[in-house]
Amino acid sequence: MVKIVIALLLTVSLNANFKKDCVACHKSKGVSLRKAFMDALLVYGGKKNFKTALFYYCKNPVIFNSVMDEDLVKKYTPLKPITIDDDELKKLLDEYWEKFKVIGNLK
Amino acid sequence: MLNSEKKTLRRFFAIYTILVITLIIAVSMIYYKSSSERMKLEYKTLMQDFAILQTKRLKWLHNHFPRYKKYPRDDRYNSAIYDLEYNEIFSTMKSRDINFNKNLYFTKNYVIYFTILSDYYLGAKYLFIEIPKNSALIDMIYKKIAIFSAMALFVFLIIGYFLAKLFIKPMRESIKLLDNFIKDTTHEINTPISIINTNIEMLDSSKFTKRENRILNRVKIASRTLETIYKDLKFTTLENGNVVKNVKFNLKDLLLERVEYFSLLIESKKIKIVLNLDDFYIEADSNLISRLVDNLISNAIKYNKINGEINITIKDKKLVIKDSGIGIKKENLDKIFKRYSRFNSSEGGFGIGLNIVKQIIDIYNLKVDIKSEENVGTEVTIIW
Numbered sequence: 001m002v003k004i005v006i007a008l009l010l011t012v013s014l015n016a017n018f019k020k021d022c023v024a025c026h027k028s029k030g031v032s033l034r035k036a037f038m039d040a041l042l043v044y045g046g047k048k049n050f051k052t053a054l055f056y057y058c059k060n061p062v063i064f065n066s067v068m069d070e071d072l073v074k075k076y077t078p079l080k081p082i083t084i085d086d087d088e089l090k091k092l093l094d095e096y097w098e099k100f101k102v103i104g105n106l107k
Numbered sequence: 108m109l110n111s112e113k114k115t116l117r118r119f120f121a122i123y124t125i126l127v128i129t130l131i132i133a134v135s136m137i138y139y140k141s142s143s144e145r146m147k148l149e150y151k152t153l154m155q156d157f158a159i160l161q162t163k164r165l166k167w168l169h170n171h172f173p174r175y176k177k178y179p180r181d182d183r184y185n186s187a188i189y190d191l192e193y194n195e196i197f198s199t200m201k202s203r204d205i206n207f208n209k210n211l212y213f214t215k216n217y218v219i220y221f222t223i224l225s226d227y228y229l230g231a232k233y234l235f236i237e238i239p240k241n242s243a244l245i246d247m248i249y250k251k252i253a254i255f256s257a258m259a260l261f262v263f264l265i266i267g268y269f270l271a272k273l274f275i276k277p278m279r280e281s282i283k284l285l286d287n288f289i290k291d292t293t294h295e296i297n298t299p300i301s302i303i304n305t306n307i308e309m310l311d312s313s314k315f316t317k318r319e320n321r322i323l324n325r326v327k328i329a330s331r332t333l334e335t336i337y338k339d340l341k342f343t344t345l346e347n348g349n350v351v352k353n354v355k356f357n358l359k360d361l362l363l364e365r366v367e368y369f370s371l372l373i374e375s376k377k378i379k380i381v382l383n384l385d386d387f388y389i390e391a392d393s394n395l396i397s398r399l400v401d402n403l404i405s406n407a408i409k410y411n412k413i414n415g416e417i418n419i420t421i422k423d424k425k426l427v428i429k430d431s432g433i434g435i436k437k438e439n440l441d442k443i444f445k446r447y448s449r450f451n452s453s454e455g456g457f458g459i460g461l462n463i464v465k466q467i468i469d470i471y472n473l474k475v476d477i478k479s480e481e482n483v484g485t486e487v488t489i490i491w
């Protein structure tokens with residue numbers, strides 16, 4: 001799932017917009033950003049580790065770096081590494097974390 | 108019981124009690140440690156089950172988040188989850204004492220169990236389970252230790268009592284043997300001493316030559332010394348059988364009489380006697396006071412130098428006997444009243460004289476003060 005997210009992120013422009021590019025694209029492909037987030041969280045845990053892992057995956061989107069379901073990953077393979085600016089990518093990942101994070105949202 | 112016996116018993120009991128208490132503390136500590144380990148194991152088993160249950164609930168919530176956002180709670184325990192960066196994700200715990208290094212630990216009111224999750228449900232790596240501490244369990248351990256310690260101490264003290272009796276038995280037997288020997292000897296020397304004294308008094312010294320008179324004087328001195336020893340031994344062996352007959356008399360008269368009694372002995376050592384005696388009437392048993400005075404004068408003569416001096420003073424309800432003798436070492440001053448204590452082997456004796464003095468002082472609640480300097484002399488003050 002994360003690979004798919006990243007694959008979709010590859011298509012965003014230099015001035016990437018999370019809602020317009022990430023969410024819209026995921027929606028069109030039928031891959032839930034929420035599901036991808038929870039799957040990644042299950043493996044990467046903390047905020048910093050989560051973002052670092054996803055950043056690394058975006059730069060190296062190969063199958064053995066993925067934590068997603070194998071069939072789903074294969075469907076979108078081969079993936080190209082993201083080409084956008086590192087700072088832009090970090091901002092997108094920050095937004096992604098803030099939107100779906102668990103901390104502060106439990107009752 | 109003799110002072111030496113008391114002292115030995117006190118030392119034995121002190122060492123024995125320290126050993127027993129050390130042993131009880133050591134056993135109690137081992138028991139406490141094993142009990143608390145067992146208690147910890149019981150807590151751990153229980154809390155591990157809670158942790159497994161909580162993990163299942165976290166898994167379910169992870170899969171249904173954010174449709175369900177309510178953190179799983181249980182009446183039996185509180186819990187908290189932390190991510191791998193040690194940030195709190197959610198907590199229902201009452202205690203704020205979070206420790207990532209201990210698997211199981213105790214706070215003032217709670218027991219806290221800590222485990223690491225293999226899957227980071229809701230992003231949680233660390234799971235804490237908290238339950239209220241059952242202080243009754245610890246109280247029961249303390250209670251058991253207190254009861255055990257008291258019982259053990261009681262049993263060991265009884266054993267110690269019998270051990271002490273065994274311990275001092277040889278010493279008692281030696282003292283008893285010595286006492287019996289003195290008692291028998293005293294009884295046996297009574298008649299010969301009486302015969303010697305009576306016959307000496309019957310001799311007419313005017314019929315003897317000067318040389319024979321000197322010899323007679325020596326015999327008189329020896330017989331009086333023997334008589335003093337006999338009286339001391341009699342007093343000691345009849346320690347509990349002495350009947351006290353108090354009468355009023357002048358201590359000055361008694362002193363003069365006793366000095367006269369020792370005059371031959373005093374002359375033989377060429378000792379100068381200085382008397383400064385005020386009238387002082389006391390109510391006491393004259394035989395006992397005589398024993399007291401005799402022993403003090405006898406010591407003042409015995410341990411004096413040739414051409415020495417003895418000052419005897421009665422003033423202000425005080426009897427002071429001061430000699431210019433060999434004195435007593437400072438370290439021996441507090442032991443001089445013990446029976447069979449002797450610090451000078453050059454003079455004879457059983458070491459019972461000052462013990463008799465002490466006994467008489469105690470009978471009449473008198474005070475005694477002894478000042479002594481080696482090779483200068485000794486001053487004994489009896490205060491009424």
